[in-house]
Amino acid sequence: MSAAEPVDLTVADLHPALGDPTLTSMNFLNEVSERYPAAVSLAAGRPYEEFFDLAAVHRHLDTFHRHLVDDLGHRPEQARRLLLQYGRTKGIVHHLIARNLAADEGITVDPEDVVVTVGCQEAMFLVLRALRAGPADVLLAVAPTYVGLTGAARLVDLPVWPVAGGSAGVDLADLAAQVHRARAAGLRPRACYLMPDFANPSGLSIDTAHRQRLLDLAAQEDLLLLEDNPYGLFHSDDGPRPPTLKALDTGRRVVYLGSFAKTVLPGARVGYVIADQRVAGPGGRVGPLADQLAMIKSMVTVNTSPIAQAVIGGRLLEHGCSLVAANTRERSAYTRNLRHLVAGLARRFPALPDQPDQPDRPAVRWTVPAGGFFVVVTVPFPVDDALLDRSGRDYGVLWTPMAHFYDDTEPVRALRLSVSAVTPEQIDVGLDRLAALITDEVTRLAG
Amino acid sequence: MSAAEPVDLTVADLHPALGDPTLTSMNFLNEVSERYPAAVSLAAGRPYEEFFDLAAVHRHLDTFHRHLVDDLGHRPEQARRLLLQYGRTKGIVHHLIARNLAADEGITVDPEDVVVTVGCQEAMFLVLRALRAGPADVLLAVAPTYVGLTGAARLVDLPVWPVAGGSAGVDLADLAAQVHRARAAGLRPRACYLMPDFANPSGLSIDTAHRQRLLDLAAQEDLLLLEDNPYGLFHSDDGPRPPTLKALDTGRRVVYLGSFAKTVLPGARVGYVIADQRVAGPGGRVGPLADQLAMIKSMVTVNTSPIAQAVIGGRLLEHGCSLVAANTRERSAYTRNLRHLVAGLARRFPALPDQPDQPDRPAVRWTVPAGGFFVVVTVPFPVDDALLDRSGRDYGVLWTPMAHFYDDTEPVRALRLSVSAVTPEQIDVGLDRLAALITDEVTRLAG
Structure with a gap:
């Protein structure tokens, strides 16, 4: 200097x-x-x-606009308001995301459990902000770990404890050991983060039987799993794709983090989180974790640009809500x-x-x-x-x-x-x- | 339940x-x-x-695209990449924001000091996240205070101390008293937040002489001012508009929070922050506070949708970068x-x-x-x-x-x-x- x-x-x-x-x-x-x-x-x-195409962006926008008017019965001024005015914190393409997950991933989702976010990064940030209640909280994450997860954790002062990945994608014995170690130290492991499909950076995937064992362990240890799935669609033709953790999840153990950056366009900056966990609030009101995440989102970005959401929504509509076909x-x-x-x-x-x-x-x-x-x-x-x-x-x-x-x-x-x-x-x-x-x-x- | x-x-x-x-x-x-x-x-x-118009959104997008090719000399594939791929964390319409501030507000800005954000809400959030280093930090804010500011402060565990607004828009004696009170308690007042023009919710504005006294006090007390200006353009014709604090700021005391929600479209979710304060990092490297905010942004939303930015950029270009004329x-x-x-x-x-x-x-x-x-x-x-x-x-x-x-x-x-x-x-x-x-x-x- x-x-x-x-x-x-x-x-x-x-x-x-x-x-x-x-x-x-x-x-x-x-x-x-x-x-x-x-x-x-x-x-x-x-x-x-x-294959990026600006003309397609214009077309997607119009496709989604027609959907609002023709399929959902909005009057022209309502459709215009939805696209251009302030709007719903949880987003306006939640119903199409639910259809997409049903079509491509076999995941059944209540659209009210979806929060549309500014890319998957904001989804991670919201979940970590919600889960970090105090200094005793720690996050487990399969190592090597995506940098965006570690960075978001830093911003909310949440320590990240590595869990061995091993050749199976996650070492369950080590996961259990880390949970026990944290609890023995008076800490609270809030969740374990992982990418079960073609992980960034390891490239590894977890097979179906091991996914089931992971879910069993999560239930046994009362642990949430944060499943990040940006690459699942890009499998080779060598064999069947294993189901996502969320598709196998019968106990609301999995918070699912979704991205359209790789399957549609990075420039839309649209991702989402499925958070169907039931949260009891003051006065005994119970609602989805998605509603809590939305309250945080309202103070971070207010809502995700409805114009950007419409680009994604239009692309989904043009392919029957399947991104497998579109990619x-x-x-x-x-x-x-x-x-x-x-x-x-x-x-x-x-x-x-x-x-x-x-x-x-x-x-x-x-x-x-x-x-x-x-x-x-x-x-x-x-x-x-x-x-x-x-x-x-x-x-x-x-x-x-x-x-x-x-x-x-x-x-x-x-x-x-x-x-x-x-x-x-x-x-x-x-x-x-x-x-x-x-x-x-x-x-x-x-x- | x-x-x-x-x-x-x-x-x-x-x-x-x-x-x-x-x-x-x-x-x-x-x-x-x-x-x-x-x-x-x-x-x-x-x-x-x-006056909202979906056709105008399409036109703005094309206007900005033409600007990239015709004015900035980008090749077609470069322009497509800028609009649709991952991109610069600080944004792609920073040069147009600088022109807009020169035209409408008499503010001279180095485009490198601009961070384009997901609405002004993210700008506030980034600034508060950066300024809250530890439990001794507090934020001062003129009361009554915009809820979005208080909410963002809550998310980063930053207490907000009210400063009396009075009839002048900010009570300088009370501001000085709160600064001294905080310091006497071993706390560190990081900044004072206010809306000098037609504040939400009070409707009050601060006159030019009082703005100057506020800047003098900020210099004397070594305090940053967070100037939020979503409504400045909407003055009646009864008299001249006072200059913004940032236009009067000769000592890099003011972090300026800007919004296009009211002057262009809420649905683009594009705002920005001007942060020209010089920050010394490890190894003696000095750069603008904007670069620190961008590092945080990379872990919150990665970047602001370039498609949404292009909508704002196109509107600016169509009006010679003046939003006074456009509104x-x-x-x-x-x-x-x-x-x-x-x-x-x-x-x-x-x-x-x-x-x-x-x-x-x-x-x-x-x-x-x-x-x-x-x-x-x-x-x-x-x-x-x-x-x-x-x-x-x-x-x-x-x-x-x-x-x-x-x-x-x-x-x-x-x-x-x-x-x-x-x-x-x-x-x-x-x-x-x-x-x-x-x-x-x-x-x-x-x-």
């Missing part, structure tokens, strides 16, 4: 989240991609944008890219029989997910932000250090690759550059 | 804001207006919707309504020379604001939610008890009337019904 530069405040005067690595690292990742715009980005988890092209692009990436890794890092794995220096390995956007590559050296910066500058390829998804400062020997926003040609170039980086790094460390 | 009704949680398990009157009263006010849809509503602070019809409707309401009150409640005021039983009085949406009527009896419910049911007129704008449980003998969402004919009917209620209530209490 130069002596001449005026300063009005310091970060230490502000909320502690602002000095926390979770928030600053998110910033760092954005800055790196701005710093090296010419690099191939295998970092961005953005959806494929080749045929996108799904095959992601599946193609995922296979291309995995094959490309196998070609560039063949198994080397003369260099057997050693515990402290494993070979290059990677996950082979059955869908979603992400592959995790394990390498024989620690991967940090400095290496990413060097990768962008000297090698022209960007990726995400897995250390960003762990809530501690231990070195992590892994990086995340995303296939969602690139072409097969870009994957080839990116993998060539990544292979060069890894080879150089191994040589450097051996030398 | 019936014995058969299942319960999963109680409000007492959740964040304390959910049991707080600030949040539940907001809910109550919404419920009352749903319960009596046939009543004339002098309660709603919604903008006049007669000629709206402003004359509000001015007409305000005069009609004040004249209607004078006709229905003439001064009664044979019933002189007594301290414990004043006659009916009202404010005469020079603009904005709100008139406060003082009556000779306490005004509470039960009376509002009776007014809706038995008299067919809705209004807002002023008690909702005070952060305590003292009875308040006043109610707020809004002129923004009604016609002169509805004002006549509403005032007839209100006069009947007041007369009956005075008779009942005297009897």
